[in-house]
Amino acid sequence: MRLERAIAEKARALGFDACRITHADAIPEAPERLARFLADGHHATMEWMEETAERRAAPRVLWQDVRSIVMLGMNYGPDRDPLENLKKADVGSISVYARHRDYHDVIKGKLKTLAGQIGALAREGGDSGPNVKVFVDTAPVMEKPLAAAAGLGWQGKHTNLVSRDFGSWLFLGAIFTTLDLAADAPEADRCGSCRACLDICPTRAFPAPYRLDAGRCISYLTIEHKGPIPREFRQAIGNRIYGCDDCLAACPWNKFAETAREAKLKARADLEAPKLAELAELDDAAFRALFSGSPVKRLGRDRFIRNVAIAIGNSGDASLAEKARALLDDPAPDVRGAAVWALSRLLPGEEFAGLGRENAEREEDPSVREEWRSAAAS
Numbered sequence: 001m002r003l004e005r006a007i008a009e010k011a012r013a014l015g016f017d018a019c020r021i022t023h024a025d026a027i028p029e030a031p032e033r034l035a036r037f038l039a040d041g042h043h044a045t046m047e048w049m050e051e052t053a054e055r056r057a058a059p060r061v062l063w064q065d066v067r068s069i070v071m072l073g074m075n076y077g078p079d080r081d082p083l084e085n086l087k088k089a090d091v092g093s094i095s096v097y098a099r100h101r102d103y104h105d106v107i108k109g110k111l112k113t114l115a116g117q118i119g120a121l122a123r124e125g126g127d128s129g130p131n132v133k134v135f136v137d138t139a140p141v142m143e144k145p146l147a148a149a150a151g152l153g154w155q156g157k158h159t160n161l162v163s164r165d166f167g168s169w170l171f172l173g174a175i176f177t178t179l180d181l182a183a184d185a186p187e188a189d190r191c192g193s194c195r196a197c198l199d200i201c202p203t204r205a206f207p208a209p210y211r212l213d214a215g216r217c218i219s220y221l222t223i224e225h226k227g228p229i230p231r232e233f234r235q236a237i238g239n240r241i242y243g244c245d246d247c248l249a250a251c252p253w254n255k256f257a258e259t260a261r262e263a264k265l266k267a268r269a270d271l272e273a274p275k276l277a278e279l280a281e282l283d284d285a286a287f288r289a290l291f292s293g294s295p296v297k298r299l300g301r302d303r304f305i306r307n308v309a310i311a312i313g314n315s316g317d318a319s320l321a322e323k324a325r326a327l328l329d330d331p332a333p334d335v336r337g338a339a340v341w342a343l344s345r346l347l348p349g350e351e352f353a354g355l356g357r358e359n360a361e362r363e364e365d366p367s368v369r370e371e372w373r374s375a376a377a378s
């Protein structure tokens, strides 16, 4: 147990808030569950999930020599209620996980350092040279079931890992190793009869407890989905312009949560409640500058402004119509399409019809023409 304890101490010193160990074959139910998720089409357009399914479902298929897996958690607990912003029509809501430095950048370096330290500790103990590999959402690894098997928490009904100490606010990372380490016991499911996360979901993305249809999830729709956001979800998206925290924030276990210890995971003041009017004006350079170091940058300016236009359409604030109108000339069809939808909701019927007469004819992109058609028909 000496090595395992030493690993936990090193992890803590590096800034990880939780560290527990499991075996490489600890998630025998995962292949079937992942296969069902894929067969139901719940991965939506994330084809990479299908392509990597075999490796994802079983750590030993990804790396046949792996014996033990050290699972790490880093607390990113917010210092205010993440749902507060949803009530403010003039701002965009960026999900808690993206209001600060990209967690991949923060965690990856620490995982590499810890992996080096594990190797050194093992060699001191007489092991000739264990191999280690680190993962933080960078390879086909099922981090949540592995974390649950290691006892970092349990997979809640929203499918994310819930911890007794940190609620829903833990980022996960994994170190695969050829070492044979003593495994920790899994944590029991403590959701009981609670349905808070399922019931709060604005788009009814949970077909059943513990199962998510990603194609309906606002996190998927605002981050992963390319092209126009399907009309049926636009209103429910509200002012969520990057990801969604509703199911996480609703969890009663958050009352035990603490705010993030890692300074790089504390919210940037300018990303806590950014004004939609200002975001709508971002060009590519300004977008890159504002979101430098944040995961939002990976979305790209056009998809982000598409989301901002949807939020403007949901604002009920006619003074924002002017911003949406400027986006009708945007080079990106997805932005123009979302702007059409926004204007159809903000302008009086006749004014919108007039705008349509001026613009629809000269529109060359079929998806934007379709926006004009369906907005006029509804």
Ligand code: B12
Residues within 6 Å of the ligand: 030, 033, 034, 037, 095, 096, 097, 136, 137, 138, 139, 140, 141, 142, 143, 144, 145, 155, 158, 159, 160, 161, 162, 168, 169, 170, 171, 172, 173, 189, 209, 210, 211, 212, 214, 217, 219, 220, 223, 224, 242, 243, 244, 245, 247, 248
């Ligand atoms: C793809 C992905 C997404 C997709 C799909 C999400 C999903 N639930 O699958 C989308 C884009 C929607 C997404 C959204 C988010 N994500 Co994401 N995502 C991932 C990723 C890359 C893979 C997840 C995966 O394997 N899905 C496949 C499905 C089949 O696996 P599963 O969710 O574990 O499904 C299990 C259940 O269905 C369960 N099950 C089925 N039936 C039953 C029955 C019972 C009784 C039980 C107990 C279980 C059970 O078994 C399945 C296998 O274990 C991981 C990183 C990684 N490599 O693991 C991050 C990850 C899951 N995401 C993360 C985060 C933070 C988010 C968001 C909160 C971001 C945001 N604020 O917008 C949201 C949360 C939405 C939600 N409720 O899931 C974190 C979660 C941390 C945690 N504490 O769990 C991860 C682990 C990244 C990380 N390294 O920290 N994500």
